[in-house]
Amino acid sequence: MDFSFTEEQQMLQESVQKFVQKNYDFEVRKKLLDSEKGYSEQNWALFAELGWLTVPFAEEDGGFGGSAVDLMVMMEAFGKAMLVEPFLPTTVLAGGLISQLGSAEQKAELLPQIMEGSLQLACAFGESGSRYNLASVQTSAKTSGDDTVLNGKKIAVLNGCSADRILVVARTSGEERDRDGISVFIVSAGEGGVSINRYTNVDGQRAAEITLNGVKVSSAKLLGEQGSALTALETAVDRATLAVSAEAVGAMDAMLQKTVEYSKVRKQFGTPIGTFQALQHRMADMFIECQLARSIVLMAAMKLDSGASETEKAKAVSAAKSRIGRAIRKVGQEAVQIHGAVGVTDELDIGHLFKRVTAINVTFGNPDFHTARYSAL
Amino acid sequence: MNADLTDDELAFQDEARAFLQAEFPADLQAKVDANIRLSREDLIRWQKILYKKGWAAPSWPLEYGGTGWSHTKKHIFATEMGSIGAPEPVAFGMKMVAPVLMAYGNEEQKQRFLPDILQSNAWWCQGYSEANAGSDLASLKTTAVRDGDDYIVNGSKTWNTYGQYADWIFCLVRTDNTVKKQEGISFLLIDMKSPGITLKPIVLLDGHPEINEIFFDEVRVPAINLVGEENKGWTYAKVLLTHERANIAGVPRGKRRLKALKKLAADTQDGDGCSLLDNPAFRQKIAEAEIELEALEYAELRTVASLTVGKAPGPESSILKIVGTELAQQIDELFVELAGYNSLPFVPQQFETGFEGEPVGPGNAAASALTYFNNRKATIYGGSNEIQRNIICKAVLGL
Numbered sequence: 001m002d003f004s005f006t007e008e009q010q011m012l013q014e015s016v017q018k019f020v021q022k023n024y025d026f027e028v029r030k031k032l033l034d035s036e037k038g039y040s041e042q043n044w045a046l047f048a049e050l051g052w053l054t055v056p057f058a059e060e061d062g063g064f065g066g067s068a069v070d071l072m073v074m075m076e077a078f079g080k081a082m083l084v085e086p087f088l089p090t091t092v093l094a095g096g097l098i099s100q101l102g103s104a105e106q107k108a109e110l111l112p113q114i115m116e117g118s119l120q121l122a123c124a125f126g127e128s129g130s131r132y133n134l135a136s137v138q139t140s141a142k143t144s145g146d147d148t149v150l151n152g153k154k155i156a157v158l159n160g161c162s163a164d165r166i167l168v169v170a171r172t173s174g175e176e177r178d179r180d181g182i183s184v185f186i187v188s189a190g191e192g193g194v195s196i197n198r199y200t201n202v203d204g205q206r207a208a209e210i211t212l213n214g215v216k217v218s219s220a221k222l223l224g225e226q227g228s229a230l231t232a233l234e235t236a237v238d239r240a241t242l243a244v245s246a247e248a249v250g251a252m253d254a255m256l257q258k259t260v261e262y263s264k265v266r267k268q269f270g271t272p273i274g275t276f277q278a279l280q281h282r283m284a285d286m287f288i289e290c291q292l293a294r295s296i297v298l299m300a301a302m303k304l305d306s307g308a309s310e311t312e313k314a315k316a317v318s319a320a321k322s323r324i325g326r327a328i329r330k331v332g333q334e335a336v337q338i339h340g341a342v343g344v345t346d347e348l349d350i351g352h353l354f355k356r357v358t359a360i361n362v363t364f365g366n367p368d369f370h371t372a373r374y375s376a377l
Numbered sequence: 378m379n380a381d382l383t384d385d386e387l388a389f390q391d392e393a394r395a396f397l398q399a400e401f402p403a404d405l406q407a408k409v410d411a412n413i414r415l416s417r418e419d420l421i422r423w424q425k426i427l428y429k430k431g432w433a434a435p436s437w438p439l440e441y442g443g444t445g446w447s448h449t450k451k452h453i454f455a456t457e458m459g460s461i462g463a464p465e466p467v468a469f470g471m472k473m474v475a476p477v478l479m480a481y482g483n484e485e486q487k488q489r490f491l492p493d494i495l496q497s498n499a500w501w502c503q504g505y506s507e508a509n510a511g512s513d514l515a516s517l518k519t520t521a522v523r524d525g526d527d528y529i530v531n532g533s534k535t536w537n538t539y540g541q542y543a544d545w546i547f548c549l550v551r552t553d554n555t556v557k558k559q560e561g562i563s564f565l566l567i568d569m570k571s572p573g574i575t576l577k578p579i580v581l582l583d584g585h586p587e588i589n590e591i592f593f594d595e596v597r598v599p600a601i602n603l604v605g606e607e608n609k610g611w612t613y614a615k616v617l618l619t620h621e622r623a624n625i626a627g628v629p630r631g632k633r634r635l636k637a638l639k640k641l642a643a644d645t646q647d648g649d650g651c652s653l654l655d656n657p658a659f660r661q662k663i664a665e666a667e668i669e670l671e672a673l674e675y676a677e678l679r680t681v682a683s684l685t686v687g688k689a690p691g692p693e694s695s696i697l698k699i700v701g702t703e704l705a706q707q708i709d710e711l712f713v714e715l716a717g718y719n720s721l722p723f724v725p726q727q728f729e730t731g732f733e734g735e736p737v738g739p740g741n742a743a744a745s746a747l748t749y750f751n752n753r754k755a756t757i758y759g760g761s762n763e764i765q766r767n768i769i770c771k772a773v774l775g776l
C-alpha cells in the first residue's frame with residue numbers, strides 16, 4: 001500500500017497550482033466569463049505547452065500515460081480555481097471516445113491536434129428524454145450507400161459553443177433504450193443542418209443545444225464500429241465523472257478553507273463568528289464531508305487504474321459520484337450560510353464555487369442515479 | 378378538538394376564492410406560473426386591485442383601513458392567495474413600517490404615510506443592516522446628528538432589498554454614541570429622493586440586482602421624520618421583527634409548489650421508460666416534503682389557534698421561520714433534481730418580462746437552479762436561522 005503521489009504527479013500538481021496562483025484569480029476568471037468564448041485561448045495554448053492536454057492519453061497515443069490518478073490530481077487543482085477552459089469535454093470526453101473507438105487514421109488525425117491545443121471538441125450524448133441513461137438515444141442515423149443522415153436534438157452539450165467538431169451519439173438501429181445500435185459520428189460544427197443554440201451554464205461553462213436536421217456525413221466520419229459504441233461511451237463518461245468528482249473535491253476544499261478563514265475574521269457581537277460553537281460543529285462536519293469525498297474519489301481513481309473488472313470500475317465511479325453529491329450539498333450550502341448575505345451575492349467566489357459544485361452534482365448523473373446504478377451493477 | 382372552519386369562515390373562504398379567481402389578472406397568473414419575475418408595476422397593480430376590494434391590508438386594524446378580520450380569516454385569506462401564487466403585499470411598507478407607525482408614530486405621521494402605504498402609492502424599503510452590523514444589528518454605525526430642524530445622516534446601509542424601487546426608506550440610525558449600543562439608536566424615515574443618497578446595486582447568484590448598498594452623504598432629513606422618541610428606535614425595531622416573521626411559514630406556497638412539482642414529475646422521463654413521478658426514489662422525496670409540510674401546517678394552525686384565544690405571538694414564530702425556510706429550500710432542490718441537465722442553463726433574462734430570444738430548456742426548468750441559488754437567502758435574512766435557534770435556546774429552553 002502506498003498512497004503517495006509519484007514524482008511526476010507531484011510535478012503536475014505543482015505546475016497547475018503555480019499556474020492558478022499566477023494567472024487565475026477570481027477577477028481574472030470573471031473577465032474570462034464575460035469574454036466572447038468564455039475562456040482564454042491563450043491559456044489553452046499554455047495548457048498544451050505545459051503538456052496538460054496530454055494527461056488523459058495513453059503513451060502509445062502520444063500521451064502522458066492516461067492514468068486516472070493523474071487526472072484526479074489535475075482536476076482537483078482545477079476545481080480550486082474553477083477553471084473554465086474546456087479541458088473536460090475536449091480531452092476527457094471526446095478524446096476518450098476517440099482513443100477507444102478511433103481507427104488508426106482517425107487517431108493519427110485527431111489526437112495530436114487535441115494535444116497540441118489546435119482542436120476543440122464536444123461530445124453530444126444527452127437528449128431531452130434520456131436523463132442520465134446513456135443508452136437512451138433517439139437521435140437517428142440512417143445510412144444509405146456511403147452517406148448517413150442524422151436527425152435529432154442534443155441537449156447540454158458542454159463546449160458545444162466553441163467545438164470545431166462534435167461527436168454525435170446517434171442510433172443506427174434498435175429501439176430507444178437498446179444497448180445495441182448506438183454509433184458515434186464526427187460532425188463539423190459548420191455542417192449543413194447543424195444548428196447550435198449557445199448559452200452559458202450556471203457555473204460559467206459554455207454549452208449548447210444542438211439540433212441536427214438532415215445532417216449528411218460520410219462513412220469516414222463514423223467513429224468505431226457501427227452500432228456498438230455504448231460501452232466506449234460509458235467508459236469515457238465514467239472517466240469524465242471521476243474527473244468532475246475530483247474537481248468537486250478541490251472546489252469543496254476551497255469552500256471549507258475560505259469559510260473557516262472568514263469565520264475567523266468576521267466579527268459579530270464583538271467576537272469572530274468562528275467562536276460560536278453552533279458554527280464550529282458545522283465546519284467540523286464540512287471538514288468530515290471533504291475528507292470522505294476525497295477518500296471515495298481516491299478509491300475510484302485507484303480502481304480505474306487497477307486490473308479490476310469493468311463492472312467493478314463502473315461501480316466505483318458510481319459510488320464516488322453518489323457520495324460526493326451528499327458532500328456537495330452539505331459543504332456548498334453551509335459555506336454560503338456561514339458567509340451570511342455576502343454568500344448569496346455574485347461578488348464573492350464562495351457563491352461561484354457553490355454554483356460550480358451544484359452543476360457538478362447534476363452532471364453525468366445525480367446521486368440517485370448513481371446509487372441505483374451502483375446497486376444494479 | 379377539531380380544525381373545522383365555522384359556517385361563516387367557510388363562506389368567507391368561498392368568497393375569497395371567488396374573488397381571487399375573478400380578479401387576479403390573467404397575465405400575472407401566467408407570469409407566476411411560468412416563473413417570470415413580477416415587476417414593480419405588476420405588484421402595484423395587483424395591490425391596487427386588493428385595495429379597491431378593501432383587502433389590501435389584512436393585518437391592519439379597521440381604523441387604518443384594514444380588514445378587521447379574525448386571525449382565522451387572515452389565515453384563510455393568506456392560504457387562498459398563496460395557493461394560486463398571488464403575491465402578498467410588499468412587506469416593507471405594509472407589514473414592517475406601518476405597524477411601527479401605528480404604535481409609535483404621531484398623528485401627523487400616521488396621516489402622512491399610512492394612506493399611501495395602504496393604496497400602494499409609496500414603495501418602502503428597509504435600511505437596517507450594515508456591512509458590519511448583520512446579525513448583530515445593534516452595532517450599526519450610520520449616524521444622524523441633529524442640526525436645527527433637521528438630522529444630518531452619514532454612513533451606509535447594505536443588503537437593502539429593492540431600494541431601486543423605493544420612494545422611502547425606514548432606517549435605524551445612531552443618535553447617541555455615548556450609551557449602551559441598543560440605547561443610542563433612532564428610527565428615521567428618509568425620502569429616497571433626498572440629495573446625498575446613492576445606490577450601488579448588488580447582483581445575487583441568480584443574476585438579479587435584487588439588493589443594494591445605500592450611501593448617505595450629509596443627507597438632510599427633517600426631524601419631523603423621527604418616529605417616536607430619539608434613542609428608542611431599537612425597541613420599536615424589535616416589535617417590527619416579530620411582525621416580519623408572521624406568515625413566514627409559507628405553507629400555501631409550499632403546497633402550490635409541490636403540486637406543480639408532481640405535475641412536472643409526471644411529465645418528465647426518468648430515462649428508463651417511466652416518469653419521475655413513478656421513480657421510487659424521487660417519489661419518496663416528494664412524499665417526505667409533503668409530510669414535513671403537513672407538520673408545519675399544523676404547527677402554524679396551533680399558533681393561529683392560540684392567537685385566536687388572545688395569546689401574544691411568542692418564540693413559536695422562530696419555529697415557523699426555521700422550518701418554513703428550510704422546507705422551501707428542500708423543495709427548491711427537488712425542482713433542480715427534477716430538471717436535471719435542464720437546470721444548468723444560466724439564462725436569467727428568459728424569466729424576465731419581454732424576453733424575445735430563443736428559450737433554452739423546456740418550460741421553466743432553467744428557473745429551478747436560479748431559484749435554488751437565490752433562495753439560500755431565506756435562511757440568512759429576517760434573523761438568520763442560527764439566530765432563530767439561539768432565540769429558542771434562550772427564550773424557550775432557558776439555556
Ligand SMILES: Cc1cc2nc3c(=O)[nH]c(=O)nc-3n(C[C@H](O)[C@H](O)[C@H](O)COP(=O)(O)OP(=O)(O)OC[C@H]3O[C@@H](n4cnc5c(N)ncnc54)[C@H](O)[C@@H]3O)c2cc1C
Pocket residue numbers: 266268269273276278279337338339340341342344502503504505506508510511512513535536537538539588754757758759760761762763764767
Ligand atoms: C437577499 C437579502 C436581502 C436582504 N434585505 C435586507 C433589507 O432589505 N434590509 C436590511 O436591513 N437587511 C436586509 N438583509 C440583511 C439581513 O438581514 C442580514 O443578512 C442578516 O441579518 C445576517 O447578517 P449578515 O449577512 O451580516 O451575516 P452575519 O451576521 O455576518 O452572519 C454570518 C453567519 O454567522 C451566523 N451567526 C451570526 N451570529 C451568530 C451567533 N450568535 N450564533 C450562531 N451563529 C451566528 C449567521 O447566522 C450566519 O450564518 C438582506 C439579506 C439578504 C441575503
